[in-house]
Structure formats: structure tokens, C-alpha cells
Amino acid sequence: MSHRVMSGAGFETVVSAHHGEIFRYLQRVIGRADDADDLSQETFLRAYRAYHSLPGDANVRAWLFSIATNLAKNHFRGESRRRQAYSEVRASSREAVTVAPEAELLSRETSALVEGIVGRLPLKQRLAFTQRKVHGLDYEAIGRSLGCSPESARAHVFQAVRKIRQGLDGHGLLPEEPQR
Amino acid sequence: MSDKPAACLQIADDLLAAALGEAGQSAAQHVERHLTICATCRREFQGYRAVDGMLTALQEEPVPGGRLAQSRERLETRLADLRKRMLAYRIVPSPLGHILIARSELGISLVEYLDRGASVRASRLSHEPGVELVEDGGELEAASRELLEYLAGRRTRLEWPLDLRLARSDFQRTVLQATAAIPYGAVIPYAGIAQGVGKAAATRAVAQALRWNPLPIVIPCHRVIGSSGALTGYAGSKVGLKQRLLSLEGVPTAKRAGVLGIAPQAMYVLYPGDREYCVPTCPSLDTREPSPLVRFASRDVAEAAGLAPCTTCRPDLHPISR
Numbered sequence: 334m335s336h337r338v339m340s341g342a343g344f345e346t347v348v349s350a351h352h353g354e355i356f357r358y359l360q361r362v363i364g365r366a367d368d369a370d371d372l373s374q375e376t377f378l379r380a381y382r383a384y385h386s387l388p389g390d391a392n393v394r395a396w397l398f399s400i401a402t403n404l405a406k407n408h409f410r411g412e413s414r415r416r417q418a419y420s421e422v423r424a425s426s427r428e429a430v431t432v433a434p435e436a437e438l439l440s441r442e443t444s445a446l447v448e449g450i451v452g453r454l455p456l457k458q459r460l461a462f463t464q465r466k467v468h469g470l471d472y473e474a475i476g477r478s479l480g481c482s483p484e485s486a487r488a489h490v491f492q493a494v495r496k497i498r499q500g501l502d503g504h505g506l507l508p509e510e511p512q513r
Numbered sequence: 514m515s516d517k518p519a520a521c522l523q524i525a526d527d528l529l530a531a532a533l534g535e536a537g538q539s540a541a542q543h544v545e546r547h548l549t550i551c552a553t554c555r556r557e558f559q560g561y562r563a564v565d566g567m568l569t570a571l572q573e574e575p576v577p578g579g580r581l582a583q584s585r586e587r588l589e590t591r592l593a594d595l596r597k598r599m600l601a602y603r604i605v606p607s608p609l610g611h612i613l614i615a616r617s618e619l620g621i622s623l624v625e626y627l628d629r630g631a632s633v634r635a636s637r638l639s640h641e642p643g644v645e646l647v648e649d650g651g652e653l654e655a656a657s658r659e660l661l662e663y664l665a666g667r668r669t670r671l672e673w674p675l676d677l678r679l680a681r682s683d684f685q686r687t688v689l690q691a692t693a694a695i696p697y698g699a700v701i702p703y704a705g706i707a708q709g710v711g712k713a714a715a716t717r718a719v720a721q722a723l724r725w726n727p728l729p730i731v732i733p734c735h736r737v738i739g740s741s742g743a744l745t746g747y748a749g750s751k752v753g754l755k756q757r758l759l760s761l762e763g764v765p766t767a768k769r770a771g772v773l774g775i776a777p778q779a780m781y782v783l784y785p786g787d788r789e790y791c792v793p794t795c796p797s798l799d800t801r802e803p804s805p806l807v808r809f810a811s812r813d814v815a816e817a818a819g820l821a822p823c824t825t826c827r828p829d830l831h832p833i834s835r
Contacts, residue, residue, distance in 0.1 A: 348592070352585050357576050370584040377588055378595055385601055386650020444570045451571075466568045491529050498564050506567070508559040 344384055347393055348377055354468060355401050361463050362405050364452060372408060376401040395474035402460050402478040409456055443506060450500035454493050461486050462493035520547065521554050528554060532561030595645065600638065603649035604631050605657040607664055609754055612730075613638075614653050614660065615646070620674030621656060624728050626748055641679070660730070666761050669697040671731045679727040684710075688722040695736040695807075698762040698814035700775055702740045705805030708785065720745070735759060740805065743774040763810035780808040781815050781828055790815040792833055795826035 355376055360369035379400050387396065451459060457479055464470040464478065465486075472483035472490075479486060501507055517525075524547055530536035531544040548555045600622060602615040611631040615623040615638060629635040638644050662668040675693075680686045691709045695701055707719045723734040729748055735758040739745040744766065747755035756766050756773055765776040781790045785804050790812075791797065798806075809815040812828060822829040 344592070348585075348588065352588065353576070353581055356581055356584055360576060361571075366580055370580070370587070373584060374588045374591060378591060381592055381595055382599065382645070382647050383650075385652055386648070440570055443567055447564075447567055447571065467571050469572075491526060494529060494533065494561065494564060497568075498560050501564065501567075502560075507563050508556055 344381055347380070347384070347397075351394060351397050352377065355397055358398065358463060358468060359401055359405060361448075361451075361467060362456075362459055363408060368408065372401065372404045375404055379404075392474065395470060395477070398464055398468065398470060398474065399478035402464070405460060406456065446501065446504065446506075447497055450497050451493070454496060457481075458489045458493040458496075461489035465490045466494075517553070518551075521551060524554070528558055529561055532558050533565055598643050599645045599647060601647050601649045601652060602633060602636070602638070603653040603657055604633065605660060606631065607661060609664060609757065612660065614656055616653060616656070617676045617678070619676035619678075621731065622676040622679050622727065624660075624730055626729070626751060626754070663730070664761070669762075673731055675728060675731065677727075681725060682722075684718065685722040685725065688719050689726060689728070689732050689734075692723065692726075692734050692737060693732045695733055696809075696814060696818045697733075698764060698810035699807055699818065700736045700738050700759070700764060700780075701807045702805040703737055703745075704740055705785065705807065706737055708805060724749070730758065733758075736762075736764075738775060741774065742777045743772050763814070764808075765810070775808065777808065779833060780810060781812060781833065783807040783809070783815070783820060788820060789823040790820045790828060791823040792826045792828045792831065795823055797823065797825045 352373065356369055356373040359372045359376070360366055363369050363372065376397060380397055387393070451462060454462065461475050461479060464475045465472070472486045475490075476483040476486035479489070481489075498507065524544055527536055527540040527544050528547075531541045536544065544558070548558055596618055600615040600617050602613055602623075604627065605612045605614060609626065611627040613623065613625045613627050613633065613636050614621060615625075615636075623636075623638060625636055625638075627635045633639060633646060636646075638646055656671075656673060659668060659671055659673075663671055677686050677689060680689060687710050688706060691706050703719045703723075704713070704716045706723075707713055707716045710719075712718070719737075723737055724746060726732055726734045726748075729735070735747055735755045744752050744755050744759070746752060752773055759766055759775070765779040766773060767776050768774075778793055780793065782793050782795070782798070783790045784798065784801060784806060790809060793808075809818070812822070812832060816822075
């Protein structure tokens with residue numbers, strides 16, 4: 334099996350290519366920019382420690398998401414932090430709305446609404462949903478990051494999408510029930 | 514309990530998969546057929562399509578650039594620090610016992626005889642402040658193979674990039690660099706190294722520096738001996754290993770009066786600074802200031818080091834008979 338040579342130069346490109354999206358991922362699932370910052374750094378520090386023993390044909394991106402996901406899960410251990418995180422997610426969504434320019438307000442409102450719902454999803458659904466629908470990872474990778482099968486990963490995503498649809502009902506954003 | 518018909522419940526997952534564009538061909542066709550006859554599911558499908566459309570907005574939402582750049586900058590700093598401190602190690606079972614090899618991104622930084630078992634906990638690295646150890650992922654495979662070839666006598670050079678940062682001082686680094694230049698099959702007294710680094714009086718300091726050589730074997734401190742020819746010490750109290758390494762290189766050793774040493778009369782010699790090597794009885798040596806001599810196990814070794822036979826004692830015509 335071929336491995337990566339231990340070198341800063343090789344890892345440089347990994348950081349360049351993925352730091353932004355790992356930061357975004359963590360910010361979305363955690364809600365607090367400060368924590369996302371800390372955890373994204375921790376993700377890459379851990380990755381660097383193990384990078385040299387990563388098989389040459391490994392999917393680096395999925396691997397980074399998996400490290401970040403584990404860190405996010407650890408972050409939420411403990412009920413009080415979880416509760417805090419939910420309210421923070423909602424707070425940061427509102428923040429986003431206030432800075433939006435006039436013309437984008439409607440779509441911003443929709444996003445805020447969606448984000449509010451995502452923020453209230455159970456953690457596994459939120460992690461799976463974000464990996465799938467925001468970052469486009471496949472179920473295989475998502476399952477691995479969550480320690481479950483690809484089928485369970487898909488079930489988490491589907492649950493999340495169903496909840497979002499339910500949550501948007503009655504906001505005039507979805508095709509309505511026909512009037513009787 | 515849902516009040517949906519069984520047919521609708523059955524395709525619920527496929528319907529959602531199809532709306533998200535993830536359904537396989539036959540499932541998608543099945544859903545399509547169902548939608549032509551079921552208005553409720555059609556609405557549901559359109560609802561999911563609309564949701565899926567909104568989700569693309571999530572993908573595009575930017576993180577404030579300053580925040581991201583700050584985080585990246587902080588990460589680079591911490592990574593640079595980690596890079597400096599991180600060593601990958603591997604423990605190699607060898608004829609000389611378990612040997613730990615460690616490397617940084619700059620090169621091999623430690624070769625260590627493990628006395629207390631084959632565990633990294635026995636390594637001095639586990640007490641080295643600021644060092645972060647990770648298990649080797651394969652990059653030490655070549656080095657450990659070469660080390661074993663060397664110890665089996667099938668290789669005379671270990672051409673590894675070295676990282677001397679575990680050296681304790683600049684003086685030690687200088688001594689190590691001078692020692693690294695001693696050819697295979699040659700020995701030199703501590704005093705010779707001291708002279709070589711421009712500190713002729715610092716023989717004891719040289720011995721101390723080599724006692725803590727972080728890279729034994731590859732920096733061949735086993736080729737540095739006492740002025741009397743005694744092997745003196747090696748890596749603490751492993752003078753037996755020193756003898757084995759020297760024997761491997763063809764350096765004759767013997768125990769005299771309970772002391773392990775080289776057999777000086779069986780080795781060719783070089784006066785410091787000369788370009789010619791001699792037999793140890795060469796008359797030209799008697800006429801010169803006493804100085805620490807380099808000794809060679811064979812003419813081949815001396816000539817491989819770029820030396821010519823002395824024109825006085827003619828070792829090429831009168832080689833040492835053993």
C-alpha cells in the first residue's frame with residue numbers, strides 16, 4: 334500500500350482546498366463562528382497528525398469531513414451545550430437576515446427559515462443533512478463519518494428533508510393544498 | 514397512524530429520492546407512474562422539489578471572508594508549530610535488539626536502542642518536551658529496511674536526510690557532523706574529532722557529545738575510540754554493540770587485559786592532513802609530531818576514501834598480513 338510522504342508541502346494543498354468548506358460545515362452544524370473556528374483548526378491539526386499514514390488512494394475530502402463530524406459530535410456531548418447550540422444557530426440565522434441587502438430579502442428570509450429548521454434538527458440528522466445537501470458528500474462517506482450504514486445516513490437526510498418541508502408548510506413557499 | 518393509502522406509503526422513500534434527484538432509474542419510473550394517478554403524492558413531490566431548490570441557497574451562502582481568513586491564518590501558525598514538533602516513529606527488531614527510528618519532515622532525527630522492551634514508552638522521546646510522536650505510516654519502511662541491510666553487512670552507507678534538531682547544543686551538532694564524515698571501516702580517536710572541530714583540548718566534551726548522539730549507526734560514533742585504541746563507551750554501556758558494528762566493517766578488535774579495543778597493528782593509518790596512508794610501522798610517522806591518527810580496516814577502505822599508498826612504506830607492495 335502506498336502512503337503519503339510526510340511533508341508540509343503536500344498538506345498545504347489539503348488546507349488550501351478544504352479549509353473553507355470545513356469551516357462552513359462546522360459553522361452550519363454548530364452555529365457559533367468561534368467554535369467553528371476552533372474545531373476547524375482542530376480538524377486540520379488532527380488530520381496533519383494522521384495524514385502521513387493515510388492510504389494514497391483515500392478520499393481526503395470525505396476523511397476531513399469525518400474528522401470534523403466527530404469533533405462536532407464531541408462538542409455537543411452534554412445536554413446543556415446542545416440546548417445552547419440550538420439557540421445560537423437561530424440567533425446567527427437572524428443575524429444573517431439583518432445584513433442582507435433589500436433585494437435579496439425574500440430569499441434570505443427563506444434561507445433563514447430553512448436554517449432555523451435545520452438548526453433544530455437532531456444532531457445526526459443535521460450532520461447528515463448538511464454533508465449531503467450543502468456539501469454534496471455521498472451516503473457512503475456520510476455513513477462512515479457518523480458511524481452508521483449508508484442506508485441509515487440516507488434515512489437521516491430524508492428525515493431532515495421531510496421536517497424542512499413540514500416546517501415550510503403554511504409559509505406560502507410550497508405548492509398549497511387545493512381549496513375545496 | 515398515517516391515513517395515506519398503502520401504495521403511497523410504499524413509495525414514500527422513492528418519491529423523496531426522486532424529488533432530490535437520487536432515485537435509481539426503475540424507482541424513478543415507478544414514482545412517475547404513481548404521480549400520474551395520485552394528486553396528493555404529486556403535491557408532495559412538488560413540495561420536495563421546491564425544498565430542494567431552496568437548499569441550493571444554503572450551498573451558496575458565504576462565510577464572512579475576514580473571519581475565514583483569520584481562521585486560516587491561525588491554523589497556518591499552529592500547523593507550522595506542529596510540523597516542527599511532530600515525529601513519526603517505527604520500532605525495528607534487529608540483531609542488535611529493538612531499534613527505534615524517528616523522522617521529522619526534515620529527515621531522520623532519532624535512532625535509539627530500546628533497552629526496556631519494544632515500546633515507544635521506553636524511548637527518550639516520550640520524555641522529550643514539545644515532541645509529538647505519531648506512529649509511522651510507511652515512510653520509515655525504506656529506512657528500516659536499509660538499516661537491517663546495513664546491520665547484515667549488505668550495505669555500507671545509510672544515505673538518509675538527517676534532522677539534527679534533537680542535538681543538545683551547537684557544539685554537539687558540529688561534533689556530530691564531523692563524526693558523520695568518518696568513512697566505513699575507519700576509526701579515529703576522540704582527540705582526532707576534537708582537533709577536527711578546532712577544539713583540540715575538548716576531548717572529553719567530544720566524548721560527552723557522542724554519548725548523547727541522537728543518531729547512532731547513521732552518524733557513526735562507534736568509529737570514534739580512545740587514544741589508546743580502547744573502544745571506551747558506546748550509547749551508555751553498550752560497548753559490545755560498538756564492537757559488533759566495528760567488526761561488521763572489518764575493523765579488527767580484541768580484548769586485552771579485560772579491555773575491548775581495536776588491534777592497531779592490524780590497521781592502516783593516516784596522519785591528519787595527509788593524502789597518503791601508511792602501514793603502522795612506517796618510518797615517516799616517527800619523525801612527526803604525535804597526532805591522533807585515523808585508522809583503516811583495509812587498503813580498500815583507505816583508497817575508497819581517496820587516499821594513495823605512502824611512497825615510503827609502500828603499503829601497496831607490503832600490505833599488513835593478518
